[in-house]
Amino acid sequence: MKAVQFHRFGGPDVLQYEDAPKPQITEKDVLVRVHAVGLNPPDWYLREGFKALTPEWRPKVDFPAIAGTDISGVVEAVGDDVSGFSVGDEVYSMVRFPSGLAGGSRGYAEYVAVSPSELAHKPKGIDHVRAAAAPMSLLTAWQFLIDVGHDESNPLQPHRHKPVPLEGKTVLVNGAAGGVGHFALQLAKWRGAHVIAVASGKNEALLRDLGADKFIDYTRQAPEDVVREVDLVVDGVGGPKSGRFLRTLKRGGTLFPIFSLGFEGADEARERGVTVSTTQVRSSGTQLEEIAPLLSDGTIKVVIDGTYLLEQASDAHARAEQGHIQGKIVLTVR
Incomplete structure (x- = not known):
């Protein structure tokens, strides 16, 4: 088969479209x-070698490696012990995450082997491009906001993450036009929240169409300077600056930083009576089956920033490095 592999760490140029063994x-x-x-x-x-992590946190990567977790396609073959799926079924999945974090997910390829526990039937109302764009970002938003869906220990914090009630609450979503952000906005609205979306001005029309009740252009005003008494902040950007949103929350409020590494506001959160919680998304075919009707009927819309052929993966990564992605980038396979 053809696949996109890399034989060393580096920039987008290390991605090579070449022959690779078809999965058995x-x-x-x-x-x-x-x-x-x-x-x-x-x-x-993965492609960069997890350079943002300290050496002891970096997983060992065997070359050649194939990145990619989120796929949509058609069942080619089914193992003898598998039930629930048949040859010809249209399916989608987040493959082996986080277990395949070091290159074992292998989604940038013409074929991929998937455990049925991670597989779900593709939503009938959307095409393969939108189905492939959904799994990781939508499962992240779902597991943060709706249902964690597993009892695995959390490597990012000592306590289990717990979603909070959303109906009638005010929720601020930072990075609302991004992959996780645009799904978090829609899930919060679906559950009855009043949603404040934070993004750059070019995204206002899109985010209001997705259901945002209020929009803040962060290039014109800092949301932490103008928002107060929010029940929940979902920070789709996260990182060291996530603590700035503590002042926007009411006492008893909650901050969910999607990317929590480097968070420095633990002491201030305690002083303000704010709960800070995070989790790591995990593959779940069961949850993707549960979500599929919401994608099919348009309750949840998938925004596509752009599509590239599989052999153009390096161009797609170069686009991703530019940042300010509106929704998701997708590779299509000939």
Whole structure:
């Protein structure tokens, strides 16, 4: 088969479209012929060698490596012990995450082997491009806001993450036009929240169309200077600056930094009576099946920044490095 592999860490130019062994499935696996692949930040973290992590946190990567978790396609073959899926079924998945973080997910390819526990039937109302764009970002928003869906220990904090009630609450979503952000906005609205969307001005029309009740252009005013008494902040950007949103929250409020590494506001959060919680998204075919009707009927819309052919993966990564992505970037397979 053809796949996009890399033989060393580096920039987008290390991604090579070349021949690779076609996956051989066991009796417990499903072989999927891939039609589209969604890009996510872990793809370029892997390609760069996880340089943002301290050495002891960096997973060992065996070369050649193939990035990519989010796929949509058609079942090519089914192992003897697999039930619930048949050859010809249209399916989508977030493959082996976080277990495949070090290149074992292997989504940038014409074929991928998937555990049925991570696989779901593709929403009938959307195409493969939108289905491939959804899994990681939408499962992240879902597991933060609706249902964690697992009891695995959290490597990012000592306590289990717990979603909070949303109906009638005021929720601020920072980075609302991004992959996780535009899904978090829609899920909060679906659950009855009043949503304040924070993004650059070019995204206002899109975010209001997705349901935002109020919009703040961060290039004109800092949201932490003008917003107060919010119940929940979902910070889709996260990192060291996430603590600035503590002042926007009411006492008893909650901050969910999607990317929590470097958060420095723990002491201030305690003083303000604010709960800070995060979690790491995990693959779940069960949740993707649950979400599928919401994607199919348009309750949740998938925004596409752009599409590239699989062999143009390096161009797609170069676009991702420019930042300010509106929704998701997707690779299509010929």
